[in-house]
Amino acid sequence: MIERILARWRRFDVAVRDLPLGLLFLTAAFLPAVQSHGTQLGGLPARPFDALTFVAIGLECLPLAGRRRWPGTCLALVSLGFVIDQVRGYHLVSGAALAVALISAGAYGERRRATVLLYSAAYAVLAVVLFRLGTEPPEEFVTFYLLLVFAWGIGAWLRATRAAEAERRLRVAEDTRAAERARIARELHDVVTHHVTAMVVQAEAARYLTAAPTRLDESLTAITGTGRRAITDLRHLLDLLNPDHGTETTPRGSLRTLVETAREAGQPVDFTEDGTPAESSGSADLVAYRVVQEALTNALKHARGRRTSVEVRHGEREIEVAVRTDGPPGENEPGRGLAGLRERVSVLGGDFSADARDAGFVVRARIPTGSRS
Incomplete structure (x- = not known):
């Protein structure tokens, strides 16, 4: 209930929201208990209310309605009312x-330096007038001036605080955009590298099949299928950039398709998948998909024709992936793709390793489910 009232109140114009403060001062000025007990600068004797009193009260109170929208005008009118108040x-x-x-x-004001100089000069004139009319010593005017400077300083501090907060939010937004660009770059790298590598390998194999029309046709069909899957993946990635797109899901939702693509490119792959994928795994399924995709791409590049095994286990709280490629690792060193995968798995709170061993190259990942990248 209170939140709804506050929400409605915030929808009013800022001048309407600031007006009650001015009305509060206006009401207090007419209370008998506090009349003639306000600021006494100069030591002038108290004067009873007259017609000019209402002008002074109105100038001191009502302009507060524009204290945020028109701060300069507000200060000028309130200062004029204060001068009438003190001189009278x-x-x-x-x-x-x-x-x-x-x-x-x-x-909230602009041209702060000019405003400070102008009002300091105006205060000096007021102080001279009140000193001649009243009985207070000069140091009282200096003390009151310092109080006015302190009030101005509070406003300047609030302004600096708001500016610092706005700058912090801008930096956070820029960092978020940079992280999103890096994520998109990793997605493009994963999609393009995997499918193009498979197409290149299949095209190279087709060069040696001109004497076997049937096998040549199968190879060209595989190239066509890989190209179409690449287009599908790219369309999916572009859909993710659409603000109306919903939850991020695994492209085509099938690790078996990745394995079949590698097999069509001439890579012998054994595939094992245990367990049932969780209904709500967040980004874990997508990251597991990318791990397998990158590992198979590297196998096609650096260990073509050597047996590769893909093992995926779906647990209640995590997905475990292991991709092993037989034979010497060759030039397969952790590059941009594997480095990006390590970062993505780490963000989800998992573990990632890519090690060259005597028996080949092993990529492992443990990815907690229920997280979002």
């Missing part, structure tokens, strides 16, 4: 509105 000796409690106007001018 009304000693109105509404004179405290000058501090509010100064804070607002420091927080």
Whole structure:
């Protein structure tokens, strides 16, 4: 209930929301208990209310409605009311509105240096006039001036705090955009590298099949299928950039398709999948898919024709992936693709390793489910 009321209140114009503060000062100025007990600068004797008193009260209070929208005008009008108040000796409690106007001018006003110089000069003139009319020593005027400077300083501090917060939010937004660009770059790398590598390998094999039309046709069909899958993956990735796109899912949702693509490219692959994928695994399924995709791409590049095994186990809280390629690792060193996968698995709180061993190259990943990258 209270939240709804506050939400409705925030929808009002800022001048409407600031008006109650001015009305509060206006009401306080007419309370008999505090009349002639406001700011007394200069030591002038108290004067009873007259027609000019209402002008001074109105100038000190009502302009506070524009303290954020028109801070300069607000300060000018409140200052004029304060001058009338002090020179006439009304000693109105509404004179405290000058501090509010100064804070607002420091927080929301422009041309702050010119404003400080102008009002400092105006205060010096007021101090001279009140010194001649009243009985207070000069140090009292200096003390009051320092209080006014303090009020202005509070406003300037609030302004600096808001600017620092806006800059922090801007940096956070920029960092978020940079992270998203890096994620998209990794996705493009994974999609393009895997499918293009498979197509290159299949095309090279087709060069030696001109004497076997049937096998040549099968190879060209495989190239066509790989190209179409590449287009599908790219379309899926572009869909993810659409703000209306929903939850990120695994492209085509099938690790077996990856394995079949590698087999069609001439890579002998054994595939084992245990367990049932969780209904809500967040980004874990996609990351597991990318791990298998990158590992098979590297196998096609650096260990073509050597047996590769893909093992995927779906647990209640995590997905475990292991891709082993027989034979010497060759030039298969961790590059951009594997480095990106290590980062993505780490973000989800998992473990990733890619090790060259005597018996080949092994890529392992443990990916917690229920997270989002």
